[in-house]
Amino acid sequence: MKIADKNTKAVDLVREALEKAKQYEDYHCFISMNEARALEKAREIDEKIAKGEKVGRLAGVPYALKDNYLSPEGVTTAAAKMLDNFPAPITATAVKKLEDEGAIMIGRTNLDAYAHGSSTENSYFGPTANAYDKERVAGGSSGGSAVAVALGIVPFALGSDTGGSIRQPASFNGVYGVKPTYGTVSRYGVVAMASSTDVMGCFAKTADDANLVMDIMAGKDPKDSTTLDKFWKEDLPDPKGKKIGLITDFMGDGVDSEVVRCVKEYAEKLKKAGYEVEEISIPMLKYGLAIYYIVQPAEVASNLSRYDGVRYGFRSSKTTDLDSLYQETRNEGFMPENKRRILVGNYVLSSGYFDAYYLKAQKARTLLINAYKDAFKKVDALLCPVAPAPAFKFGEKINDPLAMYMEDVMSVPQSMAGMPSISVPAGITKDGLPVGAQLSGWRGDDQMLLAIAKSLEGVE
Amino acid sequence: MSITREDVLHLATLSNISIAEDEIEPLIKKLDDIVGYISQLDELDTEGVEPTYQCFDMENVWRNDEIEDFEANREDLLALTTECEDHQIKVPKVL
Numbered sequence: 001m002k003i004a005d006k007n008t009k010a011v012d013l014v015r016e017a018l019e020k021a022k023q024y025e026d027y028h029c030f031i032s033m034n035e036a037r038a039l040e041k042a043r044e045i046d047e048k049i050a051k052g053e054k055v056g057r058l059a060g061v062p063y064a065l066k067d068n069y070l071s072p073e074g075v076t077t078a079a080a081k082m083l084d085n086f087p088a089p090i091t092a093t094a095v096k097k098l099e100d101e102g103a104i105m106i107g108r109t110n111l112d113a114y115a116h117g118s119s120t121e122n123s124y125f126g127p128t129a130n131a132y133d134k135e136r137v138a139g140g141s142s143g144g145s146a147v148a149v150a151l152g153i154v155p156f157a158l159g160s161d162t163g164g165s166i167r168q169p170a171s172f173n174g175v176y177g178v179k180p181t182y183g184t185v186s187r188y189g190v191v192a193m194a195s196s197t198d199v200m201g202c203f204a205k206t207a208d209d210a211n212l213v214m215d216i217m218a219g220k221d222p223k224d225s226t227t228l229d230k231f232w233k234e235d236l237p238d239p240k241g242k243k244i245g246l247i248t249d250f251m252g253d254g255v256d257s258e259v260v261r262c263v264k265e266y267a268e269k270l271k272k273a274g275y276e277v278e279e280i281s282i283p284m285l286k287y288g289l290a291i292y293y294i295v296q297p298a299e300v301a302s303n304l305s306r307y308d309g310v311r312y313g314f315r316s317s318k319t320t321d322l323d324s325l326y327q328e329t330r331n332e333g334f335m336p337e338n339k340r341r342i343l344v345g346n347y348v349l350s351s352g353y354f355d356a357y358y359l360k361a362q363k364a365r366t367l368l369i370n371a372y373k374d375a376f377k378k379v380d381a382l383l384c385p386v387a388p389a390p391a392f393k394f395g396e397k398i399n400d401p402l403a404m405y406m407e408d409v410m411s412v413p414q415s416m417a418g419m420p421s422i423s424v425p426a427g428i429t430k431d432g433l434p435v436g437a438q439l440s441g442w443r444g445d446d447q448m449l450l451a452i453a454k455s456l457e458g459v460e
Numbered sequence: 461m462s463i464t465r466e467d468v469l470h471l472a473t474l475s476n477i478s479i480a481e482d483e484i485e486p487l488i489k490k491l492d493d494i495v496g497y498i499s500q501l502d503e504l505d506t507e508g509v510e511p512t513y514q515c516f517d518m519e520n521v522w523r524n525d526e527i528e529d530f531e532a533n534r535e536d537l538l539a540l541t542t543e544c545e546d547h548q549i550k551v552p553k554v555l
Contacts, residue, residue: 089532089540182515196514225521226514290498301475308476310551312540322554327478334477343471343487344494350474360501362511367504369512402493418515443515 001155001209003059006049010042010060010104017062017106020153027129027138029148030107031067032074038062038106045102056101057216063098064148064157067108068115068191069200071095078191079123080113082307082314082333092189093224094158094200094217101216109144109157113335114304115165115193117141118387118407121398122337131173132433136391139169142203146173149203156204156213162193163292164386164411166201170423171386171436176204178214178450181443182418183228185214186221194299195226197292197415207454210422211236211447231444239451244270244439245280245379250410256389262427262435263385269456270383280379284371287364288413293405294348294361295416300338301345307333340401369417372442381449382440384410386423390433410438420446424453463492 004010018035045060065071068078070088077083095105112122120143121127128138131150138147142159146169149157159166161179170177178201185200192198200217204210219230246267251260267277309315309329316328334342348357375382387407397403414421419440426437439449468487472479479487534547543550 086540089536091531222523226516226518228516287501287504290500293494294498294501305476310541310549311537315542319552321552323476324478325552326476330476331478331480339475339477339479340487340490340494342475342477343468343491346471346474347467347491347495348498350471357498357501359511360504360506361498362513363506363509364501364504365512366509367506369515401490402497405494405497 001061003057003061004045004049004055004102005059008060010045011039013060014038014042014062014104014106017154020151021107021148024151024153027131027134027147027151028126029064029109029128029144029151029153031077031079031110031125031144033107034073034105037073038104041104056103057212058098059102061103061156062106062154063103064107064109064145064154065095065105066111066142066145066157066159068111068160069095069158070189070191071105073105074108076108076191077124078114079111079125080333080335080338081124084124084314086313088189090189093186093221095189097216098213106154109142109148111144112141112337114191114338115141115160115162116300116335116337116341118164118168118404119392119397120144120169121394122335124335127394130391133391136393136433137172139172139391141165143169145203146170146175146177149173149175149205156202156209158200158202160190160193160198160200161415162198163296163415164408166203167411167421167423167436167438168387168407170203171438172391172434174425174428174434174436176207176210176425176453177423177436178202178210178446179414179421180214180218180446181228181420183226184232184446185217186224186227188221188223192303194296195303196295196299197418207236207450207457211450214446233447236447236451236454239448239455240274242380242448242452243276243278244381244383244452245375246277247285247382247384248279248281249283249285250384254388255385258429259385259389259435262429263383263437266424266426266437266456267383269459270452273455273459275452277383278379280375280382282371282375284368285413288368288416289405289409291361291364291368291416292408292412293344294357295365297341297345298349298358299345300341301349304334304338304342309333337401365416368413372417372419376442380441381445381452384438386411386436386438390429390431390435414440418443420449422449422453463488463495467491
């Protein structure tokens, strides 16, 4: 990506990004723009460069921010009516770290409200169109960020991934999507979805760009007690000789033949590049989605209990007493999918069902993690598709929650295990839609995955 | 296992969400689909398996009980509420 220096003005980089954002307005990547502040910040950076002062590693680089990261510039909506007038009083740690290195946020991108969804159709502000076909979805929940990078508006954008929300839209739009090891990047200042699997990551066009952004964002944050000590290094490791397991459980029934073809071709490229690729079966993976759709709604129900219309956010006017204030505010402020997840979450947590669902799922999660541990005794990384099919048409799944959940079947198991997983552009279907290959590794092996992907960049 | 009308109303109460009459029937169907799907975990033998609530087995993470500067002040935070008077958040009558 282009970084501002004596020959490249930050103002020009930011202007170009803003112009492209306008040019592609009909895709609806953005919920709000940050034009005035972005240009002001670019001028400050140009002045520093002119004076010979030190600037950061992302000096003048425009980026797009998923609208569930808090920062005082504009409002943070999480694409929900509940927060459509919420001027955040704090700044997310990830945003602060990027801004300290000179990155410039040009706008806030669209998502499924509260990141609940796999298409960006659950946004209160309307859906985002796919970068390759305007009649199809962007994927989700970080759809706006994926499309903004795919269209070349910005060189990188931030997303959050709880069960595939970075990887699936990256796959649908032919860009890199990085979901790091759980705890790599601080969750402080990001609207919480499911706290035990929420991770902050990014979209980019190259492995090196993604690596730079992640290196800046990663590290311990006293404001998020689950953050890990920084393990991310500046340079990618040498991936030579790594053994990769192609997961057969995700290459058969129910998977689109063009997706299978693209991922098989990616596996062939890996072989040609000198990697050992072998087939592997992990039968436990088939339970990943059921585990996720118990644990995640339970955590959602808990995290979203804070939206009560009292301290901040939307407050319904149809109230007569305190109880109706809570109930009407939550009825009007949440999207239907938010409400379904809260209801399911409270179902699996409620008296009489807790052992059968929630506790059972957390035990099954242990079995899933053990199955991954066994797999990594045989291979260094795992390869599979990101989603069962390429981008689908608007309206195809929006009224069938279970069909929408199936989108996540190949991306949630890694989330439940806290593992890193990236989506890498792998090919294009005969209908012209991008398909991603998903590389997953054991915790802490994030950069090895990027290094493997990088070694195939430009290989036909 | 099937979700009933009473289940939906009970969950709405637990969740503090008002649900309109015409939303109940579609919700029964959708929640039933979801619960039917997640029930497949019944196939798994989890006897004697410890649950994983947190991937890194972290438990309580302590810090010193010291006052730290917060980036927002009292006025900033109170400005976020719909109704406020004399540094107090106003809500409708409780009783």
